[in-house]
Amino acid sequence: AQDKIKIGVSIPAATHGFMGGLNWHAAEAEKRLEAANPNIDLIIVTADGPADQASDLEDLVSVHQIDALVVLPFESEPLTEPVRAVKQTGAFITVVDRGLTDPSIQDVYVSGNNTEMGVNSAEYMMTRLGDGDNIVILRGIPTVLDTERFDAFMATIEGSGINVLDNKFANWNRDDGFEVMQDFLARFPDIDGVWAQDDDITLGVVEAIKQAGRESEMFVVGGAGMKEIIKGVMDGDALVPVDVLYPPAQIATAMDVTVNHFVSNGPVTGSYILGSPLITKENAAQFYFPDSPF
Amino acid sequence: MSVSAHEAAKPGKGFRLDLKTAGPLLALILLVVLGYSLNPAFLNEGNVTNILTRSAFIGIIAVGATFVITAGGIDLSVGSMAAFIAGVMIIIMNWAVGAMGASIWTVLLGVGCSLILGIGAGFINGFLTTKAKIEAFIVTLGTMGIYRSLVTYFADGGTLSLNNGAREIYRPVYYDSFLRIPYPVWVFITVAIIGWVLMNRTAFGRYCMAIGSNEQVARYSAIKVDRVRTATYILQGLCVSLATIIYVPRLGSASSATGVLWELEAIAAVIIGGTMLKGGFGRIGGTVIGALILTSIGNILNLTEIISNYLNGAVQGVIIVAAVYLQRGSLSARRKKAE
Amino acid sequence: MSVSAHEAAKPGKGFRLDLKTAGPLLALILLVVLGYSLNPAFLNEGNVTNILTRSAFIGIIAVGATFVITAGGIDLSVGSMAAFIAGVMIIIMNWAVGAMGASIWTVLLGVGCSLILGIGAGFINGFLTTKAKIEAFIVTLGTMGIYRSLVTYFADGGTLSLNNGAREIYRPVYYDSFLRIPYPVWVFITVAIIGWVLMNRTAFGRYCMAIGSNEQVARYSAIKVDRVRTATYILQGLCVSLATIIYVPRLGSASSATGVLWELEAIAAVIIGGTMLKGGFGRIGGTVIGALILTSIGNILNLTEIISNYLNGAVQGVIIVAAVYLQRGSLSARRKKAE
Amino acid sequence: MSERADLAVPPILSAHRISKSFGDIPVLFSIDFDIRPGEVHAIIGENGAGKSTLIKILSGLEQPTSGTITYQDKTVVLPPNGEAAALGIVVIHQELLLAEHLTVADSIFLGRELKSGFFLRLGEMRDQARAILDTLHVRIDPEARINTLSVADKQMVEIAKAISQDAKVIIMDEPTAVLSVAETTTFFEQIKRLTAQGVAIVFISHKLDEIMELADRVTVLRDGQLIATLGTENLTPDSIAQMMVGRELSNLYPPKHEPDVDAEIMLSVRDLAAPGISGISFDLRRGEILGFAGLIGSGRTAVAEAIVGLTRKSGGSITLRGNAVEFTDVSQSVAAGLAYMTKDRKGRGLLLNVGLQPNLTLMTLRKHLRRGFLDGKSEEQALERAVRRFDIRARDPSVPVGKLSGGNQQKLMLGKTMESEPDIVIMDEPTRGIDVGTKQQIYHIIAALAAEGKAIIVISSEMQEVIGLSHKVLVMRNGRLAGQLEGAEIVEAEIMRYAAGIKQGGNDERISA
Numbered sequence A: 001a002q003d004k005i006k007i008g009v010s011i012p013a014a015t016h017g018f019m020g021g022l023n024w025h026a027a028e029a030e031k032r033l034e035a036a037n038p039n040i041d042l043i044i045v046t047a048d049g050p051a052d053q054a055s056d057l058e059d060l061v062s063v064h065q066i067d068a069l070v071v072l073p074f075e076s077e078p079l080t081e082p083v084r085a086v087k088q089t090g091a092f093i094t095v096v097d098r099g100l101t102d103p104s105i106q107d108v109y110v111s112g113n114n115t116e117m118g119v120n121s122a123e124y125m126m127t128r129l130g131d132g133d134n135i136v137i138l139r140g141i142p143t144v145l146d147t148e149r150f151d152a153f154m155a156t157i158e159g160s161g162i163n164v165l166d167n168k169f170a171n172w173n174r175d176d177g178f179e180v181m182q183d184f185l186a187r188f189p190d191i192d193g194v195w196a197q198d199d200d201i202t203l204g205v206v207e208a209i210k211q212a213g214r215e216s217e218m219f220v221v222g223g224a225g226m227k228e229i230i231k232g233v234m235d236g237d238a239l240v241p242v243d244v245l246y247p248p249a250q251i252a253t254a255m256d257v258t259v260n261h262f263v264s265n266g267p268v269t270g271s272y273i274l275g276s277p278l279i280t281k282e283n284a285a286q287f288y289f290p291d292s293p294f
Numbered sequence B, C: 001m002s003v004s005a006h007e008a009a010k011p012g013k014g015f016r017l018d019l020k021t022a023g024p025l026l027a028l029i030l031l032v033v034l035g036y037s038l039n040p041a042f043l044n045e046g047n048v049t050n051i052l053t054r055s056a057f058i059g060i061i062a063v064g065a066t067f068v069i070t071a072g073g074i075d076l077s078v079g080s081m082a083a084f085i086a087g088v089m090i091i092i093m094n095w096a097v098g099a100m101g102a103s104i105w106t107v108l109l110g111v112g113c114s115l116i117l118g119i120g121a122g123f124i125n126g127f128l129t130t131k132a133k134i135e136a137f138i139v140t141l142g143t144m145g146i147y148r149s150l151v152t153y154f155a156d157g158g159t160l161s162l163n164n165g166a167r168e169i170y171r172p173v174y175y176d177s178f179l180r181i182p183y184p185v186w187v188f189i190t191v192a193i194i195g196w197v198l199m200n201r202t203a204f205g206r207y208c209m210a211i212g213s214n215e216q217v218a219r220y221s222a223i224k225v226d227r228v229r230t231a232t233y234i235l236q237g238l239c240v241s242l243a244t245i246i247y248v249p250r251l252g253s254a255s256s257a258t259g260v261l262w263e264l265e266a267i268a269a270v271i272i273g274g275t276m277l278k279g280g281f282g283r284i285g286g287t288v289i290g291a292l293i294l295t296s297i298g299n300i301l302n303l304t305e306i307i308s309n310y311l312n313g314a315v316q317g318v319i320i321v322a323a324v325y326l327q328r329g330s331l332s333a334r335r336k337k338a339e
Numbered sequence D: 001m002s003e004r005a006d007l008a009v010p011p012i013l014s015a016h017r018i019s020k021s022f023g024d025i026p027v028l029f030s031i032d033f034d035i036r037p038g039e040v041h042a043i044i045g046e047n048g049a050g051k052s053t054l055i056k057i058l059s060g061l062e063q064p065t066s067g068t069i070t071y072q073d074k075t076v077v078l079p080p081n082g083e084a085a086a087l088g089i090v091v092i093h094q095e096l097l098l099a100e101h102l103t104v105a106d107s108i109f110l111g112r113e114l115k116s117g118f119f120l121r122l123g124e125m126r127d128q129a130r131a132i133l134d135t136l137h138v139r140i141d142p143e144a145r146i147n148t149l150s151v152a153d154k155q156m157v158e159i160a161k162a163i164s165q166d167a168k169v170i171i172m173d174e175p176t177a178v179l180s181v182a183e184t185t186t187f188f189e190q191i192k193r194l195t196a197q198g199v200a201i202v203f204i205s206h207k208l209d210e211i212m213e214l215a216d217r218v219t220v221l222r223d224g225q226l227i228a229t230l231g232t233e234n235l236t237p238d239s240i241a242q243m244m245v246g247r248e249l250s251n252l253y254p255p256k257h258e259p260d261v262d263a264e265i266m267l268s269v270r271d272l273a274a275p276g277i278s279g280i281s282f283d284l285r286r287g288e289i290l291g292f293a294g295l296i297g298s299g300r301t302a303v304a305e306a307i308v309g310l311t312r313k314s315g316g317s318i319t320l321r322g323n324a325v326e327f328t329d330v331s332q333s334v335a336a337g338l339a340y341m342t343k344d345r346k347g348r349g350l351l352l353n354v355g356l357q358p359n360l361t362l363m364t365l366r367k368h369l370r371r372g373f374l375d376g377k378s379e380e381q382a383l384e385r386a387v388r389r390f391d392i393r394a395r396d397p398s399v400p401v402g403k404l405s406g407g408n409q410q411k412l413m414l415g416k417t418m419e420s421e422p423d424i425v426i427m428d429e430p431t432r433g434i435d436v437g438t439k440q441q442i443y444h445i446i447a448a449l450a451a452e453g454k455a456i457i458v459i460s461s462e463m464q465e466v467i468g469l470s471h472k473v474l475v476m477r478n479g480r481l482a483g484q485l486e487g488a489e490i491v492e493a494e495i496m497r498y499a500a501g502i503k504q505g506g507n508d509e510r511i512s513a
């Protein structure tokens, strides 16, 4: 076992839908890659917060003596130094999704793009709505990536005349999405669109709208690419006509690339931006993974 | 010596006791006034129904928690227990649909399993606390982690979703009403009434208070302390199960995010309602009001824009502390006047 | 009449007490054996150092919590208090760097502010509990929400990061060692020793136990109950502040995710260590071991791949319950034998 | 008492026209009281007369509603919360006031720890504690935790705490209520040593012989009124009792009706062994009152607790009316008609924070169920009955039991035990802290119960009580039966001999020293 190449994978724990999907893809990729490459050992560790993740990185180095690290940082800034410390042991570093403050640490960057996600969502809104139309926004948990999405969205609709009635946190959680939307519906008689930013929230929002019987008044734009939502988009659901991809499978891409660094001859560096394309009825089929839990 | 020196009961005594229960009510009323003044939509029938329905979850669980806390225990596992029960219910119902198609029996099977799981989970907590003599805090911290993990594991990190056919049949349990009051609220009302009767009109309630107030005295008074204590945890499990039964038809899913922090909310509802964390003293009525207060705070924050979103938690904290201060304060002021 | 029929002090008394402190230690030793058997790297110097350094945060906070709990209180706000103090420290240090450049003084200013904030936050908790007579659970639930919100607000929903210049100066506080033992571990050792002395060798410790055991007795013994109780919260605040001072150089940032659930871990460490949640009886030594146990569990889970990541929480829960059962169990077995 | 304090000495502490009300309920009416250095001044009165309230006022724990207090020739407002101890006024509380988790030494020095700088001088406190306990002839480990001590030992710790302080006035509220003769004797030696040093002692007791032995003056309270303050030389126990109760008290103990020799054996214990006791065998017949005597810690309580299933017995057998029984829970023994009344009313007997009614019916709630629900009316009736039968006096019946006078708490506990209508009752210190008048009533109740055909065990440290009530007396020593006395043998000297180990003998057991 000593001569195996060890690759540490450090990701946040599966506390909500998107991270759950990410965890699933990581576990699937581990199985697949370890089966295909007997000399590779992937070690997945999950963290409940930035400090916890920093501890995980220490353990990967001190206990497992990893040769490479795939990391999806909980937060960019606090994890920059701990990842740098791993780098200093000579490990190959692949950063996923949330970039470090010092990009020179990473050998490879695989990313969704929070800003693009906000922009694409806003641009779709602008195709459907115009001056004087009202929307409400349900945000995630107050963290960096939520703020990035939100700021990009707001910057994009700036000047379009679309009126943002209010935004509230729904914690990337169906129940909170349901309750916040109920309250928005009680509060605002005229809502034309909802940006729910995340598919878990979207599911709660949809139930609240159905409960109020106001399906025909508005539409909802979510995000991530949950299979139920994509199925709906494929089937032409009017209430949730599109989705914006934020693929949990990006972790698998990152693991693939990192393993490639060890098994292929060619150099592996640079950035792999997966982007956040708009999923519509037309292209939905290519994003549909019925076996994924997400 | 035959004359007994009894004097007449103090006047105003009953009144004072009433005030003690009235404390949380007062806080709730002030909150309602605040809500209405911030946004008159607060008192729309729809919004009021929403608040009531939402408080049903926490409220039902908190009724159970009132017994546990009154008997001197604590249960931190309720939130993850709810997630776990919801998850298993969904798995079983989905399996049943696969095996024999969706019907009312599928739902009844799910409900039955939920009740068994709730009672079982409560029993485990009770058993570990009373027989293995491990502190309730540790036991339920442990089971909290275990249930949360299990549901994550069953859901493969994702979400367990109820089969659509079963969902259609089950859906009305959450969304439909009787006499314009949604079913969850009926369940809440029923649980609260039964809880109140249990606490105040049966030997069991009296035993809970006795055990929470002095376990030794209870033991010397021929009370089966371990059995009563275990029963409080089972009751808690049953309440969690009931809450889950009305929760699942709402979104038809369960995940690792289901029921997070419900334990804290439930305990907070209990204590806002005037029950003492140290045990010995339980108020079901107060608990119900406590649950309404907590839900209303969240609702009010969603109905107004004047507060930065980031500060929601702070406002919540301030209101909770203020609400409790208010009832204690108004109380001691009255008491002083009475003396 | 001069003969008194008292029996001699029961033999084995002192021994039994020793065992009581030995309980958590036994659990820790078993955990170490488990860790080593899963992966011999567990006992590498580097890994041991990591565990010790990590337990410093929770350990230092838990030492403070031991006093609060011993005196019959509870503090749920420590985690968000840590996040808040870290946030404000960073803001102030960044401002200081802007105003007068990065120097050792910047860091000292931050440290000073941290201490003041910790003491102040502790005082607020203490004041609200003792003077406003609001239950500690509610007060600290409230301040928990408030601090967490404030740090989110200050960070505008993102992360507050320490200026790089200041960070370079401050960094060694976490990363450097003295006699091969990292500074945070030294701080932890110092806090633990001071805590132990305070608890066992000063009147203050006695007062905490007396208050937690029977407030009226304490009052009738001319102990200033409110003052002592407030002091325990201040001590807790101070401990949080110390933990924050060694935390900030680790990641150089603070956000709404900082210190989440530390309160639960701290209380768990205290109770695993043998202190009673109801108060009256505190063991600093046990608390230190409790913190080490908790940190080791997390580390052990990273040592092996045999358990699905989804089940981490379950394994954690099982180990905590088992560890506590073990110490209680081994204890009562011995006791039986002694009789 | 040989030397009487000099009456010419001015009082060190005096109260003038003290009145006290709790809420609108008056408890004391214009009381005058004083105490001189070197004097023992006894306060006597029925339960609830206001004795404890008066001494709380004298020690600053309560403030008077009106009236003044003069201490060392100055009119003072005594500081609250036991801070008066620093001024030299120390109290031994009627209700044991000790923190259960502290050690004996910690408790003795609580609030006035010996320190050098910040640090406690633990060794010194321990040694001093041991020395004080030694002067009281009690062997309690200074490092033992309070919750491991028996009630009597706790009382001795309270006493040790009080006499170890550099006090000018020591106020003792029923310090001997749970002590047996031996402890009382050594305790009185200490009181005499203290008075010789000029310490003023205020002494409350319901044991009139103690008053006669110890006191220089006696103040009598009745229903919160001052009846008289008299020198002891002018008094007899009978006259004191008469002043207290307001009527003539004759024959404290009812006549004994020996049970038939062939009366049914209700309870039979053979070779019982449990923590702290072994080799206990005895029979209890229908209509019999069996006394258990012995020194503190001799194991009488342990026997009772093992019989009713509060502690696991490790050997022996218990037979109830011919049926072997094995109780693991009090509910089982209560259901079988066997009830035990604890001597620890505060820690094990009563819920102090609730009212009379829930306490009274706690053990027998099943009797008050109607269709499964509690029947408040039936509970009220039970309370009314118990109040009448045991003369429980609560000026405010809704007051938490913890605020009742000590004696009335005891009566309530008696009522609670009898609520279960047991065939066999074990009463542990049944008249602890009860005034003579009520004591007489209770003795008559016990005798009447026996005459009715109940079987009764009385565990008591009050020798006279055991002698006056019992048909048969078992004396315990070191966890074993030391001797058995019947009929005319039941005299104080004989009991003492067994209890102290001077004379030995048991049923079939020989005591190994």
Ligand SMILES: Nc1ncnc2c1ncn2[C@@H]1O[C@H](COP(=O)(O)OP(=O)(O)OP(=O)(O)O)[C@@H](O)[C@H]1O
Residues within 6 Å of the ligand: D022, D027, D045, D046, D047, D048, D049, D050, D051, D052, D053, D054, D094, D393, D394, D395, D396, D399, D403, D404, D405, D406, D407, D408, D433, D435
């Ligand atoms: N804090 C209080 N609140 C209300 N009533 C009280 C309080 N303390 C005492 N009482 C009442 O005052 C009366 C006198 O009580 P006190 O304890 O002084 O009696 P006592 O003479 O010491 O009786 P005993 O011999 O039984 O100890 C009782 O009726 C008691 O219920």
Ligand SMILES: Nc1ncnc2c1ncn2[C@@H]1O[C@H](COP(=O)(O)OP(=O)(O)OP(=O)(O)O)[C@@H](O)[C@H]1O
Residues within 6 Å of the ligand: D149, D150, D151, D152, D153, D180, D275, D276, D277, D294, D295, D296, D297, D298, D299, D300, D301, D302, D303, D305, D311, D343, D459, D461
């Ligand atoms: N060796 C022991 N181990 C454990 N518990 C004990 C032991 N000895 C006594 N006890 C418990 O201590 C308490 C005091 O009991 P004990 O029988 O020694 O007192 P007692 O003789 O009744 O004294 P008193 O004269 O005060 O009534 C009881 O609860 C008893 O069960």
Ligand SMILES: [Mg+2]
Residues within 6 Å of the ligand: A030, A034, A041, A042, A043, A044, C305
């Ligand atoms: Mg692997």
Ligand SMILES: [Mg+2]
Residues within 6 Å of the ligand: D051, D052, D053, D094, D173, D405, D406, D407
């Ligand atoms: Mg009294």
